[in-house]
Each structure stands twice: as C-alpha cells, then as structure tokens.
Amino acid sequence: MVNNICVGRRKTAVARAYLTPGTGKITVNGKDLTEYFPTDTLLDEVRLPMTATETNDRFDAHVRVRGGGTHGQAGAVKMSIARALVSMDEENRGKLRPMRLLTRDSRMVERKKYGQKKARKRFQFSKR
Numbered sequence: 001m002v003n004n005i006c007v008g009r010r011k012t013a014v015a016r017a018y019l020t021p022g023t024g025k026i027t028v029n030g031k032d033l034t035e036y037f038p039t040d041t042l043l044d045e046v047r048l049p050m051t052a053t054e055t056n057d058r059f060d061a062h063v064r065v066r067g068g069g070t071h072g073q074a075g076a077v078k079m080s081i082a083r084a085l086v087s088m089d090e091e092n093r094g095k096l097r098p099m100r101l102l103t104r105d106s107r108m109v110e111r112k113k114y115g116q117k118k119a120r121k122r123f124q125f126s127k128r
Helices: 040-052 070-088 090-096
Strands: 004-010 013-021 026-028 059-066
Touching: 004 070, 013 070, 026 040, 026 070, 040 070, 040 090, 059 070, 070 090
Parallel strands: 026 059
Antiparallel strands: 004 013, 013 059
C-alpha cells in the first residue's frame, strides 16, 4: 500500500517518490539504488534525507524519475524523498530545512542566443 507520493525536480529531471513502511530499501525506476546511480557521491546525495531524519530503516522508497542526466536525477530523487518524509511526519521539516533539502534549486541551462556560438560564447572577432 502506497502511503505517500511526492515530486522533486532538478534542472530537467522530475522524480516521484512513493514511501511505504519497510526496511530502508530504495529502488529507482525498478532498479536497486546502487545499480541505478553508480558513484558514491550520488548514492550519498540520494540517501541524505533519510540519514538526516534517521529513518534509514523505517521506510522503503520506490522512485520513478525521468529527464535530465544522472546528477540532475539524483537531485530530483533527493528532493522527492525529502518532501515525502515531511508529509509523513511534519517534525522532519525542522531537520531537513536547515540542510536546504526542501528548497528547489532553480538554476537552469541558459539558452543559446542567435549570432553566438553558445549561450555566452561569441564567434571569434576579426578586426581585418
């Protein structure tokens, strides 16, 4: 039975976390967390909300994530789990808010402008 569903976003990645009472297992898109995110830094980032609230062994998280790259997806998963933990128990907000786990990182890729190579890089200027 699904108790809670929350959405997290980062860059162009969107994650939906389903929290259920369990043993602390996290699955992302049907795969185990260590299989989906290969590096230790991404694994630590995703596990951060549960370690901050000391709920590692109380809830299972089933996450669906799409869009973006691995780092953006990890940030989206982290935020969705943090929001789900807050909606499960409002006391978790006091632990997660100072760590900025509930704040949406609004930085996005700047668009490419016409007459330029990239967003800010220009074509080489020739005086003669």
